[in-house]
Amino acid sequence: MPVDYRLYLVTDGSPAILGDRRLEEVVKSALDGGVTVVQYRDKTSETKSMIANATALGRLCSLYRVPLIINDRVDVAIASGAQGVHLGQTDMNPAVARQLLGPNAIIGVTVSTIAEAGTATRAGADYLGIGTVYATPTKENTKYIIGTSGVQEILKALYKGRCGACPTVAIGGINDKNVQRVIFKSSATVKKLNGVAVVSAIISAGKPEKAARELRGLIDQSPVFITRVSQVELRVEQMLACVNDVIEQLAQKQPLCHNMTNLVVQNFAANVALAIGASPIMANNGGEAPELAALGGALVINMGSVTPEAIDNYVKAVHAYNACGQPVLFDPVGAGATTLRRDTVRTLKDSGYYEVIKGNENEISVLLGETAAQQKGVDSGASTSSEAKKAHLALQLALQERNVVVLTGKTDYISDGVRTFSVSNGSEYLGHITGSGCTLGTTIAACLAAHRGDPLLATLSGMLMFEIASERASLREDVKGPGTFVPAFIDELYNISKLAQQYDTSWLANAQVSEVS
Numbered sequence: 001m002p003v004d005y006r007l008y009l010v011t012d013g014s015p016a017i018l019g020d021r022r023l024e025e026v027v028k029s030a031l032d033g034g035v036t037v038v039q040y041r042d043k044t045s046e047t048k049s050m051i052a053n054a055t056a057l058g059r060l061c062s063l064y065r066v067p068l069i070i071n072d073r074v075d076v077a078i079a080s081g082a083q084g085v086h087l088g089q090t091d092m093n094p095a096v097a098r099q100l101l102g103p104n105a106i107i108g109v110t111v112s113t114i115a116e117a118g119t120a121t122r123a124g125a126d127y128l129g130i131g132t133v134y135a136t137p138t139k140e141n142t143k144y145i146i147g148t149s150g151v152q153e154i155l156k157a158l159y160k161g162r163c164g165a166c167p168t169v170a171i172g173g174i175n176d177k178n179v180q181r182v183i184f185k186s187s188a189t190v191k192k193l194n195g196v197a198v199v200s201a202i203i204s205a206g207k208p209e210k211a212a213r214e215l216r217g218l219i220d221q222s223p224v225f226i227t228r229v230s231q232v233e234l235r236v237e238q239m240l241a242c243v244n245d246v247i248e249q250l251a252q253k254q255p256l257c258h259n260m261t262n263l264v265v266q267n268f269a270a271n272v273a274l275a276i277g278a279s280p281i282m283a284n285n286g287g288e289a290p291e292l293a294a295l296g297g298a299l300v301i302n303m304g305s306v307t308p309e310a311i312d313n314y315v316k317a318v319h320a321y322n323a324c325g326q327p328v329l330f331d332p333v334g335a336g337a338t339t340l341r342r343d344t345v346r347t348l349k350d351s352g353y354y355e356v357i358k359g360n361e362n363e364i365s366v367l368l369g370e371t372a373a374q375q376k377g378v379d380s381g382a383s384t385s386s387e388a389k390k391a392h393l394a395l396q397l398a399l400q401e402r403n404v405v406v407l408t409g410k411t412d413y414i415s416d417g418v419r420t421f422s423v424s425n426g427s428e429y430l431g432h433i434t435g436s437g438c439t440l441g442t443t444i445a446a447c448l449a450a451h452r453g454d455p456l457l458a459t460l461s462g463m464l465m466f467e468i469a470s471e472r473a474s475l476r477e478d479v480k481g482p483g484t485f486v487p488a489f490i491d492e493l494y495n496i497s498k499l500a501q502q503y504d505t506s507w508l509a510n511a512q513v514s515e516v517s
Helices: 023-033 049-063 074-080 094-099 114-122 147-160 179-186 208-220 236-253 261-276 286-293 307-325 339-349 362-366 387-401 428-433 436-450 454-475 482-501
Strands: 007-010 037-040 067-070 084-087 106-111 127-130 168-171 194-197 258-260 279-282 298-302 326-332 356-360 404-408 410-416 422-423 513-515
Touching: 007 168, 023 049, 023 208, 037 049, 037 362, 049 067, 049 074, 074 084, 074 094, 084 094, 084 168, 084 482, 094 106, 106 114, 106 261, 114 127, 114 147, 127 147, 127 194, 147 168, 147 179, 147 194, 147 326, 147 387, 147 410, 179 194, 179 208, 194 261, 208 286, 208 339, 236 261, 236 454, 236 482, 236 513, 258 286, 258 307, 258 404, 258 436, 261 279, 261 436, 286 298, 286 307, 307 326, 307 339, 307 482, 326 436, 339 362, 356 362, 362 387, 362 404, 362 422, 387 404, 387 410, 387 422, 410 454, 422 454, 436 454, 436 513, 454 482
Parallel strands: 007 037, 007 194, 037 067, 067 084, 084 106, 106 127, 127 168, 168 194, 258 279, 258 298, 298 326, 326 356, 356 404
Antiparallel strands: 404 410, 410 422, 422 513
16 A cells, blocks of 8 residues: 655654653654654664564554554564664665565665665665755754755656656654745655655644644645746746736735845835835844735845844744745845855755845855855856856756746846746946845835736846836936936836836837747
């Protein structure tokens, strides 16, 4: 009979996790809550005690028609009559375990790399436990922290290696705050996870049944932060024909645009938001985010400050907006400038789902884990990549994060992992003023809040509004340089908003958008 791997419970009898409760009682509660597989993991007990515990858990699991798997110990699995074993990389070879346990036993293997996954499947593993996804207190000798991108790469490799039918579960630091994100971001287009394995999220919960039930509900539901409703993937000409409608929607809806940004840019960002028709708020305290997210707007996280307090506030805010299904734009400012910023990028990337990630070539490379040139500050410096390489970077990150990525530069590239476009608009004055990148993020986020059908269309609309406004401003006779450009630029954003409300699309005549093959 096929195994349901959706919610895979791994036990931990240590006092720090289990407390003074009986393991059997906690497991029963978890089964009542919807756990579909139980793994008995015990690194400290004597063999006799382990066999007794496994036998008791086996009887309990059989009442729920749920398989019991034994961690590492094939001898305990045989003695207790368990349905199978789960093996680590330093444990018994799966092929040997199969000879001992028989053809019907369930044999799982922990893998952290593509090579390990290939070896395990060739040795006859029935399923793979992929991880560690995030750092966890329950395993001291974690070989790799691979994140959701590492899980995704292994899933792709399994499919390419004709092992796509092998079931997989992700393990490591998974809980009710991140389970939907782990499943969504880990899954490749060709192969998805079959489930998740959890330890502390259930075993240490005050009410294990409730914790398990909530996790099952989250696993079985589509994530609220994925709100795309359009079933049609528009191409360039079709998208350009819809841009004015998005800007008109923005003016009509006047969505909240919540900016978490540095003090230098706040005034400029607020004025840009007002000019395009949004309602700005500059609020860097994550404690306000749940109430603000409920108002139906968008969040911009501009990684200007990387203090521990700021990072904590960013995480709180993205959790709040994800929980409400409202869009979040992440701008990893200066991601490659220091080790602290690179570490912060990894923390924030793993802490939430971002409908759009916007950055320069260097910042996007850091997010992909590639070796990037050392940044001196927030600017990207001279590009060393071809235009094709930049387009590919945007596409790669969009596929990895399953979102929209904007790679900014002289020519901008935008991708949702399926469609990739170049945008060649924008005035050179934008590179000579403070906060142009931050306020582009504000404009895109406002469009995302106004138009929830196609995130790529909303993003492109915000980019064209912003960059064409800059071109219009630079041509004005009253603009003599960067100092006179800024007020003219804000005026032109306002003017484009007014034209869009009058259904006048003449402002789009010079839009320079091309599809990248």
